[in-house]
Amino acid sequence: MGYQILDGKSTAERLRKDIAERVKTTVAQGGKRPCLVAVIVGNNPASVAYVSNKDKACREVGFESRLLQLNTDITELELIEEIKKLNRDKEVDGIIVQLPLPSHINPDAVIAAMDPAKDVDGFHPISAGKLMLGLPTFYPATPMGIVTLLREYNIETRGKHCVVLGRSNIVGRPIANMLSQKGIAKTASLSGGCGVSGDCTVTVCHSRTPDIKKFTLQADIIIAAIGKANFLTADMVKDGAVVIDVGINSVEDPDSPRGWKLVGDVDFEAVAPKCSYITPVPGGCGPMTIVSLLENTLIAAENK
Template sequence: MENQTYQLLDGKKVSSEIKQEIAAEVEKIVAAGGRRPHLGAVLVGHDGGSEAYVGNKVRTCKEVGFESSLIRYEDDVTEEELLKCIKKLNEDPNLDGYIVQLPLPKHINEQKIIESVDPSKDVDGFNPINVGRLSIGLEGYVSATPKGIVELLKRCKIPTRGKHCVILGRSNIVGKPMSMLMMEKGEPGDCTVTVCHSKTQNIEEITKTADILIAAMGRPESVKANMVKRGAVVVDVGTTMVPDATKKSGRRLCGDVKFDEVAPLCSYISPVPGGVGPMTIVSLMINTLDAYKRRMK
């Protein structure tokens, strides 16, 4: 059987287009005498992944013409101190949105912190109020990764209406909001959605029926050719660092999909890196611009 010719869901290219659109809009705002949108980030400790993510967000703010503030704490910061910082950010009239980079140290109640973020500044879309609004189709802030995936599908003109979408993973950050977005009325959306997880039986039988397969389990290269239907659209959300002696750093970023094996079966597939990652960062910028506009009304 000959290979299907696949196209890449190029998040790098699409996010670059969106950044240009945002930058142009910000310049118009400033030219009209408005202030620049302002995104804040709270970073606790020195986790390598978190440092890289936050650094990337600060860099992207600069690219699109936003102001950004980074507030840093050491690992031993108390929960009380962090909650004080959040109260200050909630009350700051010149800050449109902010994120508290997760994970937090074990002695801090993550859920308590998330619930303390003002929903109108919660550009990460983690506060239960924003999650609840999404679940019933109301406007609110949607978690950046699912929002980015929907935008990628939209801009790559992937038809979703009536398709079977299978999501691997049920996390609060990706799996659950993703399932709600793909069920929403409209396009992208109008899918029949199945969510699989670690306790799902006969997972290959289910994934083989997917027109759109979204892998978000955090298990490197666990999606193989025998799990994918010919012509499927595959979105790889995985970002796990794995050892790689050929790289200078001794490791590389690896997705949940065994790309070389799966790609020849697909109509579209997202690469890692360069697929969902850049879309996540740019979605945070879209949310921040939205927050700014709502505050200016």
């Protein structure tokens, strides 16, 4: 049986074009460009790289993108004050705080200080609570990218068994929640109208789950989000499964000039032949995450 690649790169490219068109029309009609502010504390190279990717993506679709880079020695209260300023700034539609923050700052306190109407990362407790209740809200970008990809490829979720590997607040928990919603989960979505399909039976596995293979072998859909290179092997996957690889891991690669390469949580070469659909790494969930952030920012601007 042949497998099909869930091409996040080209899907995201298409969705980005739709967003850019929408911005162009708004601006032509005298409206303002959506504005996203990224807050970053310190200059951790990985965080700087993530933020500059988001900045580039914003500019490409015609958004205004601002970076608020703050010194590592900023106090929690000072940072919260900065967030409150952004909350009050009428020009700003979306705010993201790049994590991790330095250890003297409690990220929960900072995120809770954000206006939920500008919480385009969907990390605020109000956003998370609404997601759990099935109310319309901003959904975190990575899970939103996954459900968008499933929708774009017409992959049925109703009645399917989905096994999620990982229970983080940014990937595992929200995707498990979204896919188990009754009927249509009400994400704020541009292209999908009002939602993404749920009705999955969901199993969440984590580092305390014994014999993960027992669960993955029963799965119609596997979502791997644990951050362990090539964790999901062919013997753990049943024939015809849909496999979504969220992991981003850097491993040594003597064949690459830089000496390393990025791989997912799935042993792609061995697993792919057993699948009906599978995401590659890179080019799967990564670009879908960024376009989902753009989509949330556009919606935040339009909600105003």
